[in-house]
Amino acid sequence: MTFRIDCHVKVLDDRVVERAKRANLDAIVYAPHFTRLPEIRERAAAYSDEELLVLPGREVFTGSWRNRKHVLAIGLEEPVPDFIPLEAAMAEFDRQDAAVVVPHPEFANVSLSETDLRTYADTVDAVEIFNPRHLPTNNCRARKLTAGLSLPPFASSYAHMPRSVGVAHTGFDVALENEAEIVTALADGIGRRVVYDNGLERWTTTAMELGHFAYENTWKKVDRLFLSGTEPTHPHHIAYDGRFDDVAVY
Template structure:
């Protein structure tokens, strides 16, 4: 068996050690508003024979008011935030990357069945459990996975260190490296989703949910998204103007 936490936002020595103590074999590290080269470097730093760290990008498509998130792994080139959903998915296809659907239909930042069907050829799994969800959100996420015919995955979606390892996706076959993890998602390899239970897990879910309010204040939106200076803005020199035709800011 091979246990993966397919979506964490934090990564340092404490996170890596916690993941190992929790019996995880791999993490997908996909922080907000970090460029792919930086994510890759940090993933390499904390990968070792006991823990595989896979670099990923949760791309913010659309504008702040009308945004949809897509978790992407297996990228060969960087994809910025604040481009149209169609533009981001076209680039994902070009790179033959793997698209995952985090928190489907959650709040105003998620893909629903209609978008999933439209981009079904580039999407490979739907998240059916994460701690930020309430019970009704997880129930609906499972329905979305069934409706669209995509395999399921579960993640800690950890923005806080203590949440790492609360949820994992367990593959039935041993995976040895980051490429193996990416291919397992691409190929729809057999897997099961597990999460911890009990009062401590409930408390951690509440803390993560409370953190969501901080993450989505208008103050942060003004500071991070609308200034045009964030490193994943399509106008950044790193993207060499390649996304100007699909940029929304």
């Protein structure tokens, strides 16, 4: 493989970079929740160097807390907020010619369904068929969905903790030099392979990541709902200059 990329990482620090380089990755996509694109882009640039390219990504939290669906966009030029309908987010990604990839399809209650994938098949550029948070049944379902819809696959570590980075990645058979070339490779369906560790390291990572998932959906969720102020990626935030006020779900 010529170019190895972990397409979905939620954390970024020196340990993440060290792990990525140790796994011989060429790039990672940094896409934290509830963080505006300029901040993500600035942090990604600070951790990029000649050995590892860190790309900014936005996993947009569409819909409401009760009916939320996550979609990951790579190559955005303009910010897109959370808490807007899926159709509005997809239209904005399409307008900006971003690469649109679907993480964890049909996983828990935070993912695109088979119906969603069929509806937006012309906009979606790739679907995740492996991440270590998934159990084998989840990954099997994702593979069948992707194959049945003839959509290109990708894999990621979906790392919420530094030590998860490198457990899975996507390998392209062409040399890629920058963000624009990676976006094009994803959008054009260029040949790739999904690579992952399915041994003890994978299962250790799965246990840790699922524990973190439980935390995210209990106390952390309560904090988001009741203790925090307006999220920085809320569509009514001043940063969006009112462009999404008419489609905000809150």
